[in-house]
Amino acid sequence: MTTAVLSRLQSELGISPKNVETSVEDGCVVLRGEVDSSLEREAARVAAESIPGVRGVDNEIRLAYGMVSREKAAGLTAAIGLASVGGKSARRLGHGNLCTNEEFRMP
Template sequence: MKTKDVMTANVVTVSPDHSVRHAARIMLEHRISGLPVVDDGGHLVGIVSEGDFLRRSELGAEMSSPGEAHDYVRRHSWKVADLMTSDVVVADKETPIEQIAALMQEHGIKRIPILKGQRLVGVVSRADLLRAFLAAKFEDATAAGDDAIRRSILTRLREDAGVEADALTLTVTDGLVYLLGTVRSQSERDAVRVVAEGVRGVKGVFDQLHLAQA
């Protein structure tokens, strides 16, 4: 799935010449936590978010670098241009959504502006990705019969979850999966269970795995 499939196209924006109070009012009215900042030509020049307001003198925030002019300007200026973040992580409409999710995690951000050239054409937020998650079809493995279920689980453990099944005893009876043996960690134990539960035809999973002694 691409960014163009999930992005919000009708984006609420603010001008760099608007006041910071105007920006805060727009964010509250539209119940959003950040605003792209665009110039008169529709070009993205920055982004202003809730976090930027936490540094404001009106809230009694202390200067992170006392005596530095840049810090003083961000805390006291009335213009969005002085408060916004100019170095913005962006993407285009063809960017896969898994890359968008990775960028959000890497940079600790909640939204990514989508550009065509330098013009803003949309925004992808965490909420947009959440909606994409709910709309996605659940992809499970298909297996018919106990032997096929067992083979499917073992294959997915090795290829998808990276779990070696050498120390496992896995039996399937009438669609019921019994897990016995030893795993190296709780994460591996959880992975074995989740893989087994995700194979179509499985009616139940009985986890009797043990953690290896350190």
């Protein structure tokens, strides 16, 4: 599952494993590292949630406060909308985070 999360972060969002570390235990994913924007941070969480078998995501990614181009922001926004589980957006599933008991929020 760790490999699937890292692969999705890199292929869909362009987030390098050098920037974000991932660990998984009992279907609970922990994301740690730094990204340039809150949009990238949110996109990483949504991408991880969309992996089959993930019960919840603890997003500990920090912001490096860099600038994100309009093109990259548009791509990240599209990636958030396209992250899916069984053809449904992970953001629209409406279930809670089984690892932290947090509710997933709609935008």
